Each structure stands twice: as structure tokens, then as C-alpha cells.
Amino acid sequence: MMSYSQLLKEAFKATRNSYAPYSRFRVGAALLTDEGEVVTGCNVENASYGLSNCAERTAVFRAVSMGRRRFKAIAVVSSKVNPVYPCGACRQVLREFNPGLTVVVADGRGRPLTTTLERMLPNSFGPESLRRKRGR
Numbered sequence: 001m002m003s004y005s006q007l008l009k010e011a012f013k014a015t016r017n018s019y020a021p022y023s024r025f026r027v028g029a030a031l032l033t034d035e036g037e038v039v040t041g042c043n044v045e046n047a048s049y050g051l052s053n054c055a056e057r058t059a060v061f062r063a064v065s066m067g068r069r070r071f072k073a074i075a076v077v078s079s080k081v082n083p084v085y086p087c088g089a090c091r092q093v094l095r096e097f098n099p100g101l102t103v104v105v106a107d108g109r110g111r112p113l114t115t116t117l118e119r120m121l122p123n124s125f126g127p128e129s130l131r132r133k134r135g136r
């Protein structure tokens, strides 16, 4: 069983691979799947700054590419200042797969703080929004 502090630790490890020569702000994310696996991601910046990808989306796209779509939680940390919460774009990408996802961040001392995606992205748009209810 993966604890939230273990998941945070995996996110911290993922910051080592961060490619952030422009912002110098290293971010790591660790997604916990329903099966108990952990898929990590880091931010990957680009000389064309706007093409940079956040750690959270790297983790989601890696996981989906591996055939995993069911997630319980995501831990997000930076190597600089914590807590750091997912940006708006990443909230929307995470929402696609689990609107009730648990979001774990580190407090100033590296201990887990938890919240949910629903709290961070209320009244959200998702796959169900595209489907018209039948029988009406």
C-alpha cells in the first residue's frame, strides 16, 4: 500500500529529471493508479518557452500511453517552494480521468497536505458534458 508520504517521495525523485533551464523551477509529479502502480513525470521546458510541459501532464500522458487511465491520487512537488498546486491547464487534463482525484502536495517541511480536484476545479467541463442524456 502506497502512502501519501511515499507518493510525495516519488514526486521528489522525479524532479531530478526535470528539464527546466529557463525557469530553474523543477517540478515532479507522481500518479497513483487504481492498481497501486506509480507513474511519475517532470516538467520539460523548451527554448520556445510556450511549448513547455508541466510535470503533471507529463505523468498523465505517460500513464495513458502505458494503458493506465484509472487514477486515485497525484502528488506534486517543486524542488524550490512548496506547496505547489497544479496549474489550470493540468487541472483540466487530470479532470478528464477522475474529477474526484486526490491531490497531494508537500507542506513547508515536506509533509503531505491533501485536497481534491473537485475543490480545485468546481463546475468543471468533462466527457459527460459532451453527451446528451437519452430518453428526454
Ligand code: THU
Pocket: 020, 023, 025, 026, 027, 042, 043, 044, 045, 052, 053, 054, 055, 056, 076, 084, 085, 086, 087, 090
Ligand atoms: N510547472 C509544473 O510543472 N507544474 C506546476 O504545477 C506549475 C508549473 C512548471 C512549468 C514550468 O516549466 C515551470 O514549472 C515554471 O512555471
